[in-house]
Amino acid sequence: MTTIARTLGIQKILDWKSTRVERVPQPYWNPYAAGVGLGLVLLASFVIMGRGLGATGAFSSVIAAGVEQVAPDHARSSEYYTRYLGDSTNPLKDWLVFEIMGVVVGGFLSGTLAGRVKKSTERGPRISVRGRMIYAFCGGLTMGFGAKLARGCTSGQALTGGALMSVGSWVFILAVFASAYCVAYFVRKEWT
Amino acid sequence: MNAPFFEFGLFGEGTSLIVAFIVGIGFGFFLERAGFGSARKLAAQFYLTDLTVFKVMFTAVVTALLGLFWLSWIGFLDLSRVNLLPSYPLPQAVGGLIFGIGFVSGGYCPGTACVAASTGKLDGFVHILGMTTGILLFGEIFPYLSRFYDSTALGEVTLADAIGIPSNVMVFLIVVLAVLGFVAAERIEDWSAKKLAGER
Amino acid sequence: MKNTNRNLAVAALVLAALALVAGGSSSRVSVGPKEFASRIQNELDHVDVLELSEWISAEKEGYRLVDLRTAEEFNRYHIPGAEHIALPELVETKFRKNETIVLYSEGGVHSAQAMFLLWTKGYDNVFMLKGGIAQWEADVLHKPEAPAMKRSPSSDSTSTKKPLPKRPQLKEEEKFRREC
Numbered sequence: 157m158t159t160i161a162r163t164l165g166i167q168k169i170l171d172w173k174s175t176r177v178e179r180v181p182q183p184y185w186n187p188y189a190a191g192v193g194l195g196l197v198l199l200a201s202f203v204i205m206g207r208g209l210g211a212t213g214a215f216s217s218v219i220a221a222g223v224e225q226v227a228p229d230h231a232r233s234s235e236y237y238t239r240y241l242g243d244s245t246n247p248l249k250d251w252l253v254f255e256i257m258g259v260v261v262g263g264f265l266s267g268t269l270a271g272r273v274k275k276s277t278e279r280g281p282r283i284s285v286r287g288r289m290i291y292a293f294c295g296g297l298t299m300g301f302g303a304k305l306a307r308g309c310t311s312g313q314a315l316t317g318g319a320l321m322s323v324g325s326w327v328f329i330l331a332v333f334a335s336a337y338c339v340a341y342f343v344r345k346e347w348t
Numbered sequence: 349m350n351a352p353f354f355e356f357g358l359f360g361e362g363t364s365l366i367v368a369f370i371v372g373i374g375f376g377f378f379l380e381r382a383g384f385g386s387a388r389k390l391a392a393q394f395y396l397t398d399l400t401v402f403k404v405m406f407t408a409v410v411t412a413l414l415g416l417f418w419l420s421w422i423g424f425l426d427l428s429r430v431n432l433l434p435s436y437p438l439p440q441a442v443g444g445l446i447f448g449i450g451f452v453s454g455g456y457c458p459g460t461a462c463v464a465a466s467t468g469k470l471d472g473f474v475h476i477l478g479m480t481t482g483i484l485l486f487g488e489i490f491p492y493l494s495r496f497y498d499s500t501a502l503g504e505v506t507l508a509d510a511i512g513i514p515s516n517v518m519v520f521l522i523v524v525l526a527v528l529g530f531v532a533a534e535r536i537e538d539w540s541a542k543k544l545a546g547e548r
Numbered sequence: 549m550k551n552t553n554r555n556l557a558v559a560a561l562v563l564a565a566l567a568l569v570a571g572g573s574s575s576r577v578s579v580g581p582k583e584f585a586s587r588i589q590n591e592l593d594h595v596d597v598l599e600l601s602e603w604i605s606a607e608k609e610g611y612r613l614v615d616l617r618t619a620e621e622f623n624r625y626h627i628p629g630a631e632h633i634a635l636p637e638l639v640e641t642k643f644r645k646n647e648t649i650v651l652y653s654e655g656g657v658h659s660a661q662a663m664f665l666l667w668t669k670g671y672d673n674v675f676m677l678k679g680g681i682a683q684w685e686a687d688v689l690h691k692p693e694a695p696a697m698k699r700s701p702s703s704d705s706t707s708t709k710k711p712l713p714k715r716p717q718l719k720e721e722e723k724f725r726r727e728c
Contacts, residue, residue, distance in 0.1 A: 324502070
């Protein structure tokens with residue numbers, strides 16, 4: 157059993173009993189092992205629910221619910237928000253909303269175990285915190301818009317749709333990589 | 349056929365939300381394990397210095413792809429009940445291009461932004477705010493976009509259907525391409541490391 | 549780590565190569581005889597005329613209504629939204645994999661047989677209109693104030709599983725909720 161586990165690089169999963177909460181940030185896992193783990197979670201979702209993962213939809217639901225609270229007439233007359241609010245069920249009682257809450261917990265759990273939870277700002281050596289934050293906001297805005305237009309993001313379209321071999325999803329992945337590589341040069345001050 | 353369990357009525361909507369939460373925990377856990385709570389690591393993909401994004405994503409896809417194929421083949425999983433995402437190649441391509449711009453400049457995607465925020469990254473929080481704004485913006489101008497949004501509706505089409513080859517052949521091709529991609533990725537990373545070392 | 553990676557790659561390639569040899573699941577019928585029998589028994593294989601009339605008045609989307617009779621009969625009268633595909637052509641028709649198809653004929657015999665044919669071809673979101681156009685004429689055309697639809701007798705009490713197969717999505721929101 158241990159030989160198989162070590163061969164598959166998942167010895168670490170069996171070692172969990174000896175896991176302690178680290179203080180010093182630990183190195184990341186072997187990317188392929190993490191990928192297998194992620195793939196198994198995705199597979200489990202298919203097997204249990206008949207659907208894959210996602211993220212953008214959760215935000216859309218929360219935002220739709222928020223807009224309805226703040227400006228109910230606007231929400232109900234909007235062609236877009238009504239798609240989330242149309243029937244009487246609470247838009248927050250949504251699979252993706254609960255899933256994304258789990259993502260936050262899971263991320264925190266892994267980070268805590270590996271000593272990687274720290275108040276910080278990810279940025280390259282040549283940019284200031286302020287600059288980074290502006291990029292983060294604008295990049296987030298662009299990304300969110302693109303995700304809505306594409307009907308999903310890397311979790312929903314790339315991972316889920318990718319595994320299902322859906323044409324639109326693969327088109328999406330290719331487009332993301334293509335444009336990101338092209339634009340990387342222009343934002344190099346942010347990261348390198 | 350026993351799976352998907354939910355589609356066979358093994359449990360109800362309420363439980364499915366708990367399932368969602370647990371699945372989410374697994375999802376977030378492995379994202380962070382891979383290092384995706386770090387925007388620097390995510391962005392490095394596009395500077396060819398660290399190709400973890402490619403490796404993790406495609407390993408996950410291959411794992412799930414093979415899992416889906418074999419579980420269906422042995423008759424455990426009813427693939428026709430698995431929700432295949434409908435394809436709208438044009439808006440998805442354009443959306444992807446826009447997403448890519450945002451991905452490399454913002455440094456996160458929605459899932460990883462949450463992981464970043466949960467591990468203390470302040471830029472993760474700001475990114476989420478930006479994303480929220482972007483989604484709101486989309487919602488507001490949606491009426492002008494809705495025709496484009498619904499264009500090129502191909503329905504539920506797989507790559508295998510579109511090219512006209514059997515799905516098992518497609519699975520094989522994807523796995524082979526992925527493995528070749530991984531080999532290439534390792535080489536590229538070594539080359540990048542040497543280049544950086546040379547510059548120093 | 550290099551060892552692990554190589555092993556993972558080998559495992560993946562082996563599984564993929566086996567898949568190549570094993571043959572696609574698309575050539576295997578996804579629903580077996582036992583399932584057919586269960587659906588027929590639990591009356592999950594048909595759509596009531598009243599249910600269909602509700603779908604039509606709600607302008608429901610996402611399904612195809614197929615008239616299996618002759619062209620003359622179709623031209624004389626057909627249920628709104630129906631398309632004409634005679635039985636011989638039906639088996640040649642390529643439907644989309646998860647498409648919902650509702651078949652009807654004069655009564656129920658042809659549509660039942662056609663439904664079965666399509667089931668064996670691997671399409672399992674196929675239903676028949678119970679009673680055919682005869683029932684439609686009796687209950688819908690000539691009785692505009694038909695009482696509220698009574699549920700099919702066995703669909704709730706005897707079946708412990710969720711109604712199978714998947715019914716098409718009714719509302720736009722549901723489609724959206726299935727998004728990612």
